[in-house]
Amino acid sequence: MNVVVVIPARYASTRYPGKPLVELTGATGQKRSLVRRSWDAACAASGVARVVVATDDGRIADHAAGFGAEVVMTPESCRNGTERCAAAAQALGLQDTDVVVNLQGDAPLTPPWFVEALIAAMAGGAEVATPxxxxxxxxxxxxxxxxxxxxVGGTTAVFDTAGRALYFSKEVIPYTGRRFAEGEEIPVFHHVGVYAYRPAALRAYAGWPEGRLEKWEGLEQLRFMERGIPVTCVEVEARGRAFWELNNPVDVARIETILKAQGVA
Incomplete structure (x- = not known):
């Protein structure tokens, strides 16, 4: 399969302006920007033909080009990462690509096997998939x-027995009503901010207005569900790796702690 990873990165984040350029210190004391660490994560996945940073900001574009990334400029009007991926796919002429993967620029701890699991799900016929x-x-x-x-922290997901998403929320769902002890099987799943799309689904998404649930939750993937496009949830395993996204300034310390614990430079 011909797979292209797009990393959407915008400067004007509501919760954390300038987030892609925030520096994260690794285990050796080396500082690398959030977008650089996300690019490193994308490049580590096997089966990927091309990795592109998609942005609307010259500062991010110059910075990404400086560490060797391919960069494509996209409109400021893109409201979320999926719209930015759609704009990048159009600008790059990716209509004949088998799969476009959206590895969002705030997910530097994404293990390569998460991306590889999505690619496998798409090979099985999924239109949209997410871990x-x-x-x-x-x-x-x-x-x-x-x-x-x-x-506002991580997003949770609920799905049916075939893996089709029923809902995503920034609330903790399903409601359990209690705490769990270490080692218990917990029925709550963290939605990892990575997506794989068929180019046709991505083009359709860009032509639809913002969905009602998408707007309230602030979760772009709900637009697919509101339009009847199934989103396949692919269960992945951490394999001893901690995963966390950078959503708020407080997450910088959390991610740096994980980088150091995992020995990531």
Whole structure:
């Protein structure tokens, strides 16, 4: 399969302006920007023919080009990463590509096997696919603590027995009503901010207005579901790796701690 990874990166984040250029310190004390670490994560996945940074900001474009990334400029009007991927696909002429993968620029801890699992799901006929990761007790507590103080943290997903998404939310769903001990199987799944699309689904998405649920939750993938396009949830395993996205300034310290624990330079 011909697979292209697009990393959407915008400067004007509502919650964290300038986020793609924030520097994260690794295990050796080396500082690398968020977008650079996301690019590194994309390049580590096998089966990928091309990795492109898609942005609307000259500062990000210059920075990404400086570390060797291919860059495509996209309109400021793109409201989310999927729209930016659609704009990048159009600009790059990717209509004949088998799969476009959206590895969002705030997910530098994405293991390569997450991307590889999506590629495998797309080979099985999915139109849109995204990874989900079963939470352990510590991660669930972090999610619940974020919500308790009114902080928007990770996204959770529920899906049917065939893996088709039923809903995604920034609330912790399903509601369990209790805490879990370490080692218990927890029925809550973290939605990982990576997507794989067929080019036709991506083109269709760009032509639809923002969905009602998408607007309220602030979750772009809900637009597909509101239009009847199934989103396949692909369960992945952490294999001892911690995963966290950079959504808020407080997440910088969390991610740096993980980088150091994993020995990532």
């Amino acid at each position: 989900v990761l079963r939470l352990d007790a510590a991660a669930l507590n972090s999610f619940q603590e974020d919500r308790a103080v009114g902080r």
